[in-house]
Amino acid sequence: MDQTIEQQIKAIEDEIFKTQKNKATEHHIGRLKAKIARLRVEADKRKAASGGRGKGFSVKKHGDASVGIVGFPSIGKSTLLNQLTAASSKVGDYDFTTLETIPGMMKYKGAEIQLLDLPGLISGASQGRGRGREVLSAVRSVDLLLFMVDAESLEQLTVIEQELNKAGLRLNQRPPDVITRKRGFGGIMVNTTTPLTHLSELTVKSIASEFVINAEITVRQDINEDQLIDSFAQNRVYLPALVVINKSDMAPPEAVRSAMQRIRVKGYDVVSISARTRAGLEELQEKVFLHLRLIRVFMKPVGKKADFERPLILREGQTVADACRKIHRDFQRSFRYATVWGHSARHAGQKVGLEHVLQDGDVLTLVIAK
Numbered sequence: 001m002d003q004t005i006e007q008q009i010k011a012i013e014d015e016i017f018k019t020q021k022n023k024a025t026e027h028h029i030g031r032l033k034a035k036i037a038r039l040r041v042e043a044d045k046r047k048a049a050s051g052g053r054g055k056g057f058s059v060k061k062h063g064d065a066s067v068g069i070v071g072f073p074s075i076g077k078s079t080l081l082n083q084l085t086a087a088s089s090k091v092g093d094y095d096f097t098t099l100e101t102i103p104g105m106m107k108y109k110g111a112e113i114q115l116l117d118l119p120g121l122i123s124g125a126s127q128g129r130g131r132g133r134e135v136l137s138a139v140r141s142v143d144l145l146l147f148m149v150d151a152e153s154l155e156q157l158t159v160i161e162q163e164l165n166k167a168g169l170r171l172n173q174r175p176p177d178v179i180t181r182k183r184g185f186g187g188i189m190v191n192t193t194t195p196l197t198h199l200s201e202l203t204v205k206s207i208a209s210e211f212v213i214n215a216e217i218t219v220r221q222d223i224n225e226d227q228l229i230d231s232f233a234q235n236r237v238y239l240p241a242l243v244v245i246n247k248s249d250m251a252p253p254e255a256v257r258s259a260m261q262r263i264r265v266k267g268y269d270v271v272s273i274s275a276r277t278r279a280g281l282e283e284l285q286e287k288v289f290l291h292l293r294l295i296r297v298f299m300k301p302v303g304k305k306a307d308f309e310r311p312l313i314l315r316e317g318q319t320v321a322d323a324c325r326k327i328h329r330d331f332q333r334s335f336r337y338a339t340v341w342g343h344s345a346r347h348a349g350q351k352v353g354l355e356h357v358l359q360d361g362d363v364l365t366l367v368i369a370k
Helices: 003-018 026-050 077-084 129-139 155-166 201-208 225-232 253-265 281-291 320-327
Strands: 065-071 102-108 111-117 144-150 169-171 178-182 188-192 215-219 237-239 241-246 269-272 294-299 312-315 335-341 350-352 363-368
Touching (some): 026 225, 065 155, 077 111, 102 281, 111 281, 129 155, 144 281, 201 215, 201 225, 241 281, 253 269, 312 320, 320 335
Parallel strands (some): 065 111, 065 144, 169 237, 188 215
Antiparallel strands (some): 178 215
């Protein structure tokens, strides 16, 4: 980050720390937080413009989805990658064994899921410590984040959460329901469709003024000031996340159970494994598949049997049109209709169009104009 911007952010953080928090100051504190967010967006833009990125972290995405494995150094990420894929990631009992992103392909239920063994994240990663900026940049492009922690060192999870949050990553959250319409004049006008219990109209206007001059802002969710700032910032990435407790074979069973309970309280799904002995890996694979929201569609050529060996992998909510695009870019243009069997069909062999939403396990026939 640019040194001048770092100094500005530090000065604003000091002001927030010194400001007494009460109803009279909440709009002022909200505006200061918004100013920090705006400065970080500006820093990101300058960094991107200057091409300031680390080497060895650019990995081309392959397969049906990608999963980033993050955690402290020497937590077992490389061992897990090697167990689940055909990759060969260096394994060692010392910190920073992995100095670049190592990809591997996990095949499960017909899906090809790219796993990325990322260098260990440590405290200060968002400021560049331990090549943290390069790691965080790689994390922003994955479809699912896999936290790896030790049952007896759960403070690692808190540290990683904080670093990801500072870098604009929001885990297991949805973007706040805020609509901003910029206008040429008239200042900032605030509309709400639900009572706001965490924000006053003055606070909303104070935060918004750091990003817009004239705008109509409609808040359709009871959000807090951080969520409102997120709605204006341009560098937020929303990712699903799953927590893996590794080395469960080396920790007391009670410690593992306690850790799992504490992690669930934080809102994460969690699975305990031993990457070394492969214990729990089948459950982990199933959870990865579910959290990626993948579905299998089995193709049935006209007049032939369905192929149940090689499913077409789509995402929940995708349609026949998405299936056409994935098979061949020209299929949608020559599409006539489709026939579907399965959970999404009202009856076996239902005739449907491009907009039909498919479900896991559906059998699909595409009829194409010749």
